[in-house]
Amino acid sequence: MKLDFKVKKEETKTKARLGEILYNGKVYETPMFMPVGTQATVKTLSPEEIKEMNAGIILSNTYHLWLRPGETIVSHAGGLHKFMNYDGPILTDSGGFQVFSLANPKDITEEGVLFKNHLNGDKLLLTPEKSIEIQNKLDSDIAMSFDECPPASASHEYLRQSIERTIRWAERGKKAHKNENQMLFGIVQGGAHEDLRKFSALETVKIGFDGYSIGGVANDHESKEDMYKAFEYSTNYLPKDKLRYAMGIGEPIDIIEGVIRGIDLFDCVSPTRLARHGHALTKSGKINLKNAKYKEDFTPISSECDCYACKHYTKAYIKHLINCEETFGARLLSIHNIRFLINLTEEIREAIKKDSLLEYRDIFVKKYYGDDYE
RNA sequence: GCGGAAUUGGUGAAGUGGUUAACACGCCGGAUUGUGGCUCCGGUAUGCAUGGGUUCGAUCCCCAUAUUUCGCC
Numbered sequence: 001m002k003l004d005f006k007v008k009k010e011e012t013k014t015k016a017r018l019g020e021i022l023y024n025g026k027v028y029e030t031p032m033f034m035p036v037g038t039q040a041t042v043k044t045l046s047p048e049e050i051k052e053m054n055a056g057i058i059l060s061n062t063y064h065l066w067l068r069p070g071e072t073i074v075s076h077a078g079g080l081h082k083f084m085n086y087d088g089p090i091l092t093d094s095g096g097f098q099v100f101s102l103a104n105p106k107d108i109t110e111e112g113v114l115f116k117n118h119l120n121g122d123k124l125l126l127t128p129e130k131s132i133e134i135q136n137k138l139d140s141d142i143a144m145s146f147d148e149c150p151p152a153s154a155s156h157e158y159l160r161q162s163i164e165r166t167i168r169w170a171e172r173g174k175k176a177h178k179n180e181n182q183m184l185f186g187i188v189q190g191g192a193h194e195d196l197r198k199f200s201a202l203e204t205v206k207i208g209f210d211g212y213s214i215g216g217v218a219n220d221h222e223s224k225e226d227m228y229k230a231f232e233y234s235t236n237y238l239p240k241d242k243l244r245y246a247m248g249i250g251e252p253i254d255i256i257e258g259v260i261r262g263i264d265l266f267d268c269v270s271p272t273r274l275a276r277h278g279h280a281l282t283k284s285g286k287i288n289l290k291n292a293k294y295k296e297d298f299t300p301i302s303s304e305c306d307c308y309a310c311k312h313y314t315k316a317y318i319k320h321l322i323n324c325e326e327t328f329g330a331r332l333l334s335i336h337n338i339r340f341l342i343n344l345t346e347e348i349r350e351a352i353k354k355d356s357l358l359e360y361r362d363i364f365v366k367k368y369y370g371d372d373y374e
Numbered sequence: 375g376c377g378g379a380a381u382u383g384g385u386g387a388a389g390u391g392g393u394u395a396a397c398a399c400g401c402c403g404g405a406u407u408g409u410g411g412c413u414c415c416g417g418u419a420u421g422c423a424u425g426g427g428u429u430c431g432a433u434c435c436c437c438a439u440a441u442u443u444c445g446c447c
Contacts, residue, residue: 038411039409043409059408098410144408213408246408248408268407273406277405288403327412
């Protein structure tokens, strides 16, 4: 195992934890926000730029790399790190989310999931064994179990059956897992139901993994209350010495509330997707640089921000680039938005050290969402 | 100078003698949470070159004017 994790401190007033990931002689602190690079690249950014933002783990995706260029080619390149020139830790998602986003429910069977290849229409079967085998070959540092990610609004009965199958898939995946350098995480499902989250967590822990993910959140426009319940009902039953990862979570308030409930890792496409659509995250909320009011705003997105975009460019210029669909605009905003979320986790860690995370949350929320929030 | 054609929003345009003038782009907003990147959803001409006329009713028919354009001298 190339990666090690230790909890350094637990906050007194909340379940928040401060942790350390040791990797290749370097220490990365948690809670951490992990940028997403589905196709072996964080869209528009170079590894150097990602590291400059103080990023740690980045994500990549099994399903997409399986289709293109194929895990064998990545393996021949010397693994994902060499292939994409990133020497920090890499986590691969299993393709489980693509079950949710690309496959029909009727194509989910005990064996696995029948996909229609979105590139050429071919029928493809992805199984727990296949997903793990691909991830072994990609040689990421953390692999995910292949799970079904049902919508939060699915019935209790459906969720129960889905969880039972996901647990069987997790067992099969663990048996198929051969890469000793690579951690393998189990995934907890169960919507906002306490009994299902508990069942899913306990059964997954029984199999035994190097870390645990909370899945099936923020996929169905469920309420924030339900999302936070899903966090809480999951972490309540997870071992304290293992990493906990909320999959796909990246709205600032959701990260803070997740940390309060004992979660260490977060990933989200939102900073890069918002960037491509012209939005910037700021302490005072999300702004849309397409808005006409920024036409002659020759100030940076944020004067407090230490990112490359804020140090060198104005809102008016970035707006112009976005309006012209110049890729440099998406790049500058991606740099800013990812740096914003990483900076958020840095401030969260400071607050945990001072046992003042709840106060930090209240101040952050007031400024970000305004007085009328909740 | 003579003859023909055209003139619809910021742009390219469709269209009809009779309720809300199609569509596209642009513009103005909004959305986006384990990424099928460049998507989705709203709004955007009280108006059809100008002035007259015919008609119950005209952007659509007629006349004049203006502008553009083509051909001929």
